[in-house]
Amino acid sequence: MKIKSIHIYSHDGRRRDVMFHLNGLNVITGRSSTGKSALSDILEYLMGRSTFNIPEGVIRDRVAWFAVIYQFDGEQVLVAKPTPDSGRASCSLAMLRRGAQLNVPVFAELTVNDDDDGVETLLSRLLGIPENVTDVPLSSTRESYQANIKHTHYYLFQKQGIVANKDQLFYRQNEQFQPQAIKDTLPILLGISSRDKYELESRLRGVQRDIRLNGKLLEQARNAIATSDEKALGLLSEARAVGIALLDVGETRSWVDLLRSVLAWKPAPVPEDDGLRVSAIENDLVLLRERRREIQQRIDAAIQYAKRSEGFETEAEEQKDRLTSIKLLPKNPATGAWQWPFAEANLGMETPLAAALLAELESLEREMAAVVGERPALDEYLAGQRQDIQDIGDQIRNKEVELSGAIASSEIIAQMGNRNNAASRVVGRVSLFLEGLVPDEELARLEREDRRLKAKAEDLERKIGTDDSRERLVSTLNSIAMHMSGYISALGGEFGQFPARLDLHNLTVAIDRPGRPIYMPRTGGGENHLAYHLAALLALHRYAANNNQPIPRFLLIDQPTQVYFPSETVYKAADGSVETTETDADLEAVRRLFELLRRFTEVDAPGFQIIVTEHANLRDGWFQAALVERPWTKPPALVPGDWPNENGEVA
Known part of the structure; x- marks a missing residue:
């Protein structure tokens, strides 16, 4: 994408054309305040930016329409936009034309047929910017967005206040949110963020959306199944309460069949005994709760007994341990062998007193054994x-649901006048409930789909995780850095002997001097800053052009030689003449700059287009051949002096 021509139209229908060389160096030189610096604002306005940044004065007052013809491979695109209405600072209306070879329209042919979104979309597509989305961390509050033609502006325009600014490398870098936009989109424009990754991420977002949708259906199905028994029991209770005859319990094995039998109900005369069912259920609940209290009392008593027995068991064990140490019985109960070490065998064991003692010891042994043996049974x-x-608790809960249904049915009967009306309502509710049941096959299908989608998401996440974009970005920046030092040296910049690189994190130029790096804001001298700016941009465009990356093949530089004049006042006084340049400027430095730019378009990036707006002029033949027009004065200038304003007045 290059600039073939720029056109402006007066309010009375006249047209001014500025034609450019598609390949190589273009120079527009001349006096101050002739409209040279406005060219970049006009181009940006005609690349889809709605904000009208063209300075107030002659251009805004006397120009009715702006137009540009862009040259693509095998195709030309014309974009035209009107000057915003008085009092407005923006305009998004546009005119678009496409063709292999376009004629510049006359004023009468200018008409709005599109807007800035259409301009942006068309230029982005023709430029070859792939479908993409910026890589934003999940933890970040900002959202992802698509890189487009507007995100190339940072590298196309080096305006007067930027070209030698040590604190700002790229156009609009000093505006809010723009530094992050540069960091987000430059990797995409350099071909780092691949289309494959974008497609994988797009597919992953689709699968994650399907997982959420299927998950909701699965959760609803599981909840319905989890509560279906309770709802069915309530409906069956309501059906009984309103007198609907159900199948006998022995005739069916599921409540689904019982509920389906409700659908066969037909209205019939029934006795008005609405309260009997409620009373019967309440009586059942009273009996069940009484049984629960009785069982709880037995449990409490058993627990108290266990606590007391544990205390006795502890004491008995201690006694047993003491008696065991001195051999409780004279003879071992298992073998019959004598075991008292302090008495001879059978000494005095036949006396009444000995017999009584032995009987007490044997009784103690039996009691201790009994206590230990009762514990498992307890x-x-x-x-x-x-x-x-627990079983009685389940029965009580079921009865409570049944009672609730019976009471509801009794209330319905009272409201609707008789059982038949109430029964009709219950049949309707049963029918709705059965229709909403999730079959086991459907639940199994949803669970299979959930497993399939999650496995697919894991596979896509694995493929995305193997993306090597970070390593490729480092490699690309290294390729760009490979040429930066050479450009700095060619422009006479300081530290040209050390490797230079584009620091994407800080958006500046870094010089890797041994010991510690030097960053552009910490260097001095406008000539150095100009060298660093041009080195970074030329190296970036060289990589993009030679690797066919989607960045336009032009660069517009506004007044770069200002650093080679003794003062800003002297530079502004220069009128674009060769004599003034040779008298006031560092002629060798000026020539070195333009020779570098010419060599870049012919050798480093053949066919690249560089447009320079300047006050300086050189008598060299190659420089004069690069002039787009003869030096602008008043007249000539961008806007002819006899053009009227919107009111038809000529100053």
């Missing part, structure tokens, strides 16, 4: 009682 008893109380 635990088993408590487990059984607790199971009984």
Whole structure:
């Protein structure tokens, strides 16, 4: 994408054309305030930016329309936009034309047929910017967005206040949010963020959306199944309460069949005994709660007994341990062998006193054994009682649901006048409930789909995780840095003997001097800053052009030789003449700059287009051949002096 021509139209229909060389160096030189610096603002306005930044004065007052013809491979695109209405600072209306070879329209042909979004979309597509989305961390509050033609502006325009600014490398870098936009989109424009990654991320977002949708259906199905028993029991209770005859329990094995039998109900005369069902359920609840209290009392008693027995068991064990140490019985109960070490065998064991003592010892032995033996039986008893109380609790809950349904039906009967009306309502609710049931096959299908989608998401995440974009970005920046030092040296910049690089994190130029790096803001001298700016931009464009990356093949530089004049006042006084340049400027430095730019378009990036707006002029033949027009004065200038304003007045 290059600039073939720029056109402006007066309010009375006249047209001014500025034609450019598509390949190589273009120079527009002349006096101050002739409209040279406005060219970059006009181009940006005609690349889809709605904000009208063209300075107030002659251009805004006397120009009705602006137009440009862009040259692509095998195609030309014309973009035209009107000057915003008085009092407005922006305009998004545009005119678009496409063709292999376009004629410049006359004023009468200018008409709005599109807007800035259309301009942006068309230029981005023709430039070859792939479908993309910026890589934003999940933890970040900012959102992802697409890189487009507007994100190339940073590298196309070096305006007068930027070209030698040590604190700002790229155009608009000093505006809010723009530094992050540069960091987000430059990797895409350099071909780092691949289309494959974008497609994988797009597919992953689609799969994650399907997982959420299927997950909601699965959750609803599981909730419906989890609560279906309770709802079915309530509906069955309501059906009984309104007198609907159900299948006998022995005739069916599921409540689904019972509920389906409700659908066969037909209106019939029934006795008005609405309260009997409620009373019967309440009586059942009273009995169940009484049984639960009785069982709980038995459990409490058993627990108290267990606590007391544990205390006795502890004491008995201690006594047993003491007596065991001195051999409780004279003879071992298992073998019959004499075991008292302090008495001879059978000494005095036949006396009444000995017999009484031995009987007491044997009784103590039996009691201790009994206490230990009762513990498992007590635990088993408590487990059984607790199971009984849990079963009764389930029965009570079911009865409470049944009672709630019966009471609801009784209320319906009272409201609707008779059982038949109430029964009709219950049948309707049963029908709706059965229709909403999730079959087991459907639940299984949803679960299979959930597993399939999650496995697919994991596979896509794995493929995305193997993306090597970070390593490729480092490699690309190294390729760009490879030429920066050479450009700095060619422009006479300081530290040209050390490797230079584009620091994307800080958006500046860094010089890797041994010991510690030097950053552009910490260097001095406008000539150095100009060298660093041009080195970074030329190296970036060289990489993009030679690797066919989607950045336009032009660069517009505004007044770069200002650093080679003794003062800003002297530079502004220069009128674009060769004599003034040779008298006031560092002629060798000026020639070195333009020779570098010419060599770049012919050798480093063949066919590249560089447009320089200047006050300086050289008598060299190659420089004069690069002049777009003869030096601008008043007249000539960008806007002819006899053009009227919107009111038809000529100053």
